Amino acid sequence: MIRKRGLLLGVALFALPLLPACGASDDTPTPADPTATPTPTETPPAGQTVSWADANCSGPPPNPVDALLTLRNDAGLPTDTGECPALGTTVDVLFASPHVWGDIDCKDGVTPVDALKILRFDAGLDVTQEAGCPEMGQEVQITVQ
Numbered sequence: 001m002i003r004k005r006g007l008l009l010g011v012a013l014f015a016l017p018l019l020p021a022c023g024a025s026d027d028t029p030t031p032a033d034p035t036a037t038p039t040p041t042e043t044p045p046a047g048q049t050v051s052w053a054d055a056n057c058s059g060p061p062p063n064p065v066d067a068l069l070t071l072r073n074d075a076g077l078p079t080d081t082g083e084c085p086a087l088g089t090t091v092d093v094l095f096a097s098p099h100v101w102g103d104i105d106c107k108d109g110v111t112p113v114d115a116l117k118i119l120r121f122d123a124g125l126d127v128t129q130e131a132g133c134p135e136m137g138q139e140v141q142i143t144v145q
Contacts, residue, residue, distance in 0.1 A: 047094060047143040050084060052134040053104045053118055057084040061137045062104075062118050070102055070115040085144050094141040097132060101142070106133035 051060035055069040069079045073087040087102035087110050102110035104117050107130045117127045121136045134140050
């Protein structure tokens, strides 16, 4: 008996979508789906997720190679930052103010002090940052301005 009810219910549900095709007209508007997720009106810009102070995007955490790239940039030598923006490029950090890529402490641009801070971080020593600056090694989403 339970099988018959299930079968009849299945046939009834199968036939429902066919009713309008059989000549029945229903001009009643369909109510909105109460389970639908509302679409956000503003979406953040697509960006690149990187580790703050990882100059060449080789993967967290920042390491001495990142410090070397920072020093090469300061000396005017070529630097290969891989998938990351060039050192000194202004980037928008999602949910933060614009920052200069490679300016690890957000103070005075890309300098040897930034390289020193990367080395201190790598050695497990304390590193001070300016207010509003991402923490060393923090995952951030950036877009190039």
